[in-house]
Amino acid sequence: PVAGGPDGVDLADLRAGVRRARAEGLRPRGCYVMPDFANPSGVSMDTAQRRRLLELAAEEDLLLIEDNPYGLFPADGTDRRPTLKALDTARRVVYLGSFAKTVLPGARVGYVVADQRVGEADGTVVPFADHLAKIKSMVTVNTSPISQAVIGGALLAHDCSLVAANVRERAAYARNLRHLVDGLARRFPAGGPVSWTVPAGGFFVVVSVPFAVDDALLHRSAREYGVLWTPMAHFYDAGTPVDALRLSVSAVTPESIDLGLDRLAALVTDTMAAGVTPECQGSGTVRVS
Structure with missing residues (x-):
C-alpha cells in the first residue's frame, strides 16, 4: 500500500515504499494508479503531478498500471486531462480501459494498451500485449463474441x-x-x-461523519433506513473502522438521490443523537487509486 492525498499518489511515500521493499529483498515492478476521479476518493491528479509520477517511475524502474474507467466523465466546465499513457514517452505505462461505464456494464468487456517490448525464449521481441492476450485466453477461454459485437456496434455507430x-x-x-x-x-x-468531498467528475463522494463507520452500521442502515453505501474502511489496509463512507451516483435518478440522502441524513442524525463514540478514528494507508 502507498499513501494518497488530495493530489493523488504520495510520491515520497511511493519512492520510500519501493526502496524499503528492495531493502527487504523484494522486487517491486509496478504501481497501480487511477489518476482520474479515483475510486473511492474521487481525487484526480493534475498534469504536473502526472509528469512527476512518470519521472519517478523511470528513476525507480517501475511500470505504472493506469486504470481509467472514469476519465471520460469530468463534471460541468471541467476539461479532460491527458492520461498518463498520453504523456508516456518511455513505455512506462500499461493502460487499462473499460467499456462497463461507457457502453454496457453487463458486456464485461475491457481493453489494455501494453506496447512494452518483451523478449521471448527464442530471442524474438514481441509486444507485452501479446503475452497478456495469451494469459487472458487461458484464464477466461476468451470473451463472449456477442458482448464484443455489442461494444463494436456502439463504437461503429459513433x-x-x-x-x-x-x-x-x-x-x-x-x-x-x-x-x-x-x-x-x-x-x-x-x-x-459532517463534511464531504466535491470531486471534479466521476461518480464518488466521500462523506466524513463524527463516528466510526463499519459493516454493522451498514447493516443497520440497510435494515432500518433502507439506504446502502460503502464504508471507507473497505478501501484501507488496517481493517479498522473509519469515520467516513462512500456514496456512488452512477446509475440513479435525481429522485433516487434525494430519497437516499433523506434516509442517510436520518441515519446520521439518529446515530449522533444516540451519542455514539467512535471506538477508533480511522487511520492507515489508503490503497493507491
Whole structure:
C-alpha cells in the first residue's frame, strides 16, 4: 500500500515504499494508479503531478498500471486531462480501459494498451500485449463474441469515438454528481460535524461523519433506513473502522438521490443523537487509486 492525498499518489511515500521493499529483498515492478476521479476518493491528479509520477517511475524502474474507467466523465466546465499513457514517452505505462461505464456494464468487456517490448525464449521481441492476450485466453477461454459485437456496434455507430458515444452519459453523471453535492449541503450545515468531498467528475463522494463507520452500521442502515453505501474502511489496509463512507451516483435518478440522502441524513442524525463514540478514528494507508 502507498499513501494518497488530495493530489493523488504520495510520491515520497511511493519512492520510500519501493526502496524499503528492495531493502527487504523484494522486487517491486509496478504501481497501480487511477489518476482520474479515483475510486473511492474521487481525487484526480493534475498534469504536473502526472509528469512527476512518470519521472519517478523511470528513476525507480517501475511500470505504472493506469486504470481509467472514469476519465471520460469530468463534471460541468471541467476539461479532460491527458492520461498518463498520453504523456508516456518511455513505455512506462500499461493502460487499462473499460467499456462497463461507457457502453454496457453487463458486456464485461475491457481493453489494455501494453506496447512494452518483451523478449521471448527464442530471442524474438514481441509486444507485452501479446503475452497478456495469451494469459487472458487461458484464464477466461476468451470473451463472449456477442458482448464484443455489442461494444463494436456502439463504437461503429459513433465513428469509434468513446467521447462521442458518451455525450448523454457525461451529462447525466455530471447532473447526478452536482445533485448529490447540493443535496448534502441542504441536509448538513456548513462547518458542522459532517463534511464531504466535491470531486471534479466521476461518480464518488466521500462523506466524513463524527463516528466510526463499519459493516454493522451498514447493516443497520440497510435494515432500518433502507439506504446502502460503502464504508471507507473497505478501501484501507488496517481493517479498522473509519469515520467516513462512500456514496456512488452512477446509475440513479435525481429522485433516487434525494430519497437516499433523506434516509442517510436520518441515519446520521439518529446515530449522533444516540451519542455514539467512535471506538477508533480511522487511520492507515489508503490503497493507491
